[in-house]
Amino acid sequence: MTYTPKSDFVAVMMERGFLADCTDYQGLDDALISGVRPAYIGFDATAKSLHVGSLIQIMMLRWFQKTGHQPITLMGGGTTKVGDPSFRADERPLLTEAQIDDNIAGIKKVFSAYIDYDTDAPNKALMLNNAEWLDSLNYLEFLRDIGRHFSVNRMLAFESVKSRLDREQSLSFLEFNYMILQAYDFMELNNRYGCILQMGGSDQWGNIVNGIDLTRRTIDHEVYGLTSPLLTTSDGKKMGKSQDGAVWLNAEMRSPYEFWQFWRNTTDADVGRFLKLYTELPVDECERLGALAGSEVNAAKVILANEVTTLLHGAGAAAAAEATAREVFEKGGVGDDLPTLSLTAADLGDGISIVQLIVKSGLAKSGKDAKRLISENGAKLDDRPLTDAGSRILVYQSTDGTMRARLVASDGELLEDKDLSSWKLSAGKKRHALVRLDG
Structure with a gap:
């Protein structure tokens, strides 16, 4: 042209x-x-x-x-x-x-x-x-x-x-x-x-x-x-799709943290192009950031995620998403802004299978997908690998009157016992959800 x-x-x-x-x-x-x-x-x-x-x-x-x-x-x-x-x-x-x-x-x-x-x-x-x-x-x-x-x-x-x-x-x-x-x-x-x-x-x-x-x-x-142009990512995928489905713009369908994380996970080769299209940063700055290589390009991806998320959800949501990501990925903790599934003892009833939990949290589309995630060693609870698709979470009242939860294997073995607060559920290295267990 x-x-x-x-x-x-x-x-x-x-x-x-x-x-x-x-x-x-x-x-x-x-x-x-x-x-x-x-x-x-x-x-x-x-x-x-x-x-x-x-x-x-x-x-x-x-x-x-x-x-x-x-x-x-x-x-x-x-x-x-x-x-x-x-x-x-x-x-x-x-x-x-x-x-x-x-x-x-x-x-x-x-x-x-x-x-x-x-x-x-x-x-x-x-x-x-x-x-x-x-x-x-x-x-x-x-x-x-x-x-x-x-x-x-x-x-x-x-x-x-x-x-x-x-x-x-x-x-x-x-x-x-x-x-x-x-x-x-x-x-x-x-x-x-x-x-x-x-x-x-x-x-x-x-x-x-x-x-x-x-x-x-x-x-x-x-x-x-x-x-x-009809955009595809550098690896040939249609723009707007992610591993867990469409990347919706409405916050109630895709949380600001998940939206931020989508852009943070941009392929290296797409960073410069996406900065030009989806942010208002000067073109020469987009090109400079897009030319970064190795570990330096991760800083450009954070800038991309922050700029795009700020336009849609506001600067506060972008900052909260970045803080959560740092807490989860750099410190191994549980960030406050993670997608959250809240369950009560009444919701759990006689217990809930770990497969159901993964599906309810949005980390898998179906029980079949959740079982495959577990079989491929991609599922974790509080960073502990989940290897038994038949394991369940059971709620009980302790002797001091507090409510606690147990993770029990399909053969009845006790895998974990903790109070009803929150667990981090992970699918692979980049996708996480917070499961809050309220009394």
Whole structure:
């Protein structure tokens, strides 16, 4: 790419690695230097939280506002009812309207940490829901006014659709309409709010181009599209996933400590790139930190974890997570900020198996995973290896009236006896949870 950007926003996108493609660099640049302009990214409500895979788009909206323009966060209350088929092997499960509304409520919690919706400045962010205009569409009018602008031949040629058909996997008529609805969103946002730019991941390129064409054909307005690369880690894994599942952005679905730990565990080769994308540190500092090698790169990973966690959860949460990590990993102790499972004597009843405990703490997805963890010597209780998948925790009252807990092997052997306070449960070297046993 030899293009030299004129606008601050395009310069940031190119310099920090956000940019995969743009429909018209020159036209977009000229529009952005002529005044405050709106741009949008759409987020369908398929879960109660977005995950780390969406963070690159959230940061794009943040930078758009920081460079003086107006970001629009578009909730897909309407499009979620259809489901985006882009590069999917099967149809998304259909959600009820109540489920979609519930998911939108959860997703909205994250955005205010990154984007200012309350400023009195001209670039005040907007949060909209496309159900506002999609729910009231008249089908016949929509076909006549909008559908006539779409060529089925061209739609079938888009890679997101073509790849599905080439694999002879079914594409429902419902899903096929998704790209038309997304195109309609862009036209509607341009008509209502003067929105000139749609952004998204590179898998959205075809949908974005459709919106540009529709806007030009129906209201003869010039609009633009810009995409970010679909990120994978240096070892080929999809961004947003970890060993124990999706890295959710909502604190109730992924604790600030677990979120911090995800970034602290970044592969050495990804540190510099992730610093540019997910923090606001100067680019030259990101490059300096990313070039560190050996044990020094661990300090860069801590900076990455602190910066990203501060943006989402605040500086206090980042500091607490770092303190917990130091307590757990450097001193071998139990940190206060570890993910915590609280159990009472009543919860335990006649006892709880160590396999159930590992699953309840979130360190394994299933009993089968927990048993495999134990068989591979990856499970520990208070740093003591757990080797017996049949062991159980039993609660009893001692002679002095205090409640105590016993860890008993499957053959009845007493492995540990302690008061009802807390135990550190570990899965491997990097994943820990605190089990509080309350009387």
